[in-house]
Amino acid sequence: MSHEKWEAIDRLNEIKNEIESLVLEAKSILRGTPVYRRAEAYWIPNILESLDGRATMVSMQDTINELEEEEEDEEEEEMR
Numbered sequence: 576m577s578h579e580k581w582e583a584i585d586r587l588n589e590i591k592n593e594i595e596s597l598v599l600e601a602k603s604i605l606r607g608t609p610v611y612r613r614a615e616a617y618w619i620p621n622i623l624e625s626l627d628g629r630a631t632m633v634s635m636q637d638t639i640n641e642l643e644e645e646e647e648d649e650e651e652e653e654m655r
Contacts, residue, residue, distance in 0.1 A: 580646045587639045591626050598622050 602619050605611045628634030 577646065580642065584639055584642055587635070587642070591635050591639070595623060595626055 598619055602611075602615065605614050623629075624634075626635045628637055
């Protein structure tokens with residue numbers, strides 16, 4: 576796999592983890608407030624589930640996996 580692709584994959588994983596961490600931080604900040612239940616029922620799970628594919632057809636993790644597979648396929652073609 577090319578160096579650029581590995582860097583892209585690594586950065587996408589970092590971004591995904593940062594988003595998850597920030598959403599969980601926001602959830603913690605909102606806990607105990609009047610708006611917590613609505614946030615927990617709507618946007619918090621939507622964001623988190625979009626990261627790992629629990630709620631969408633194509634998640635951020637799916638995109639990362641496809642990028643890795645694409646690069647592996649290219650490497651196999653080059654070896655032939």
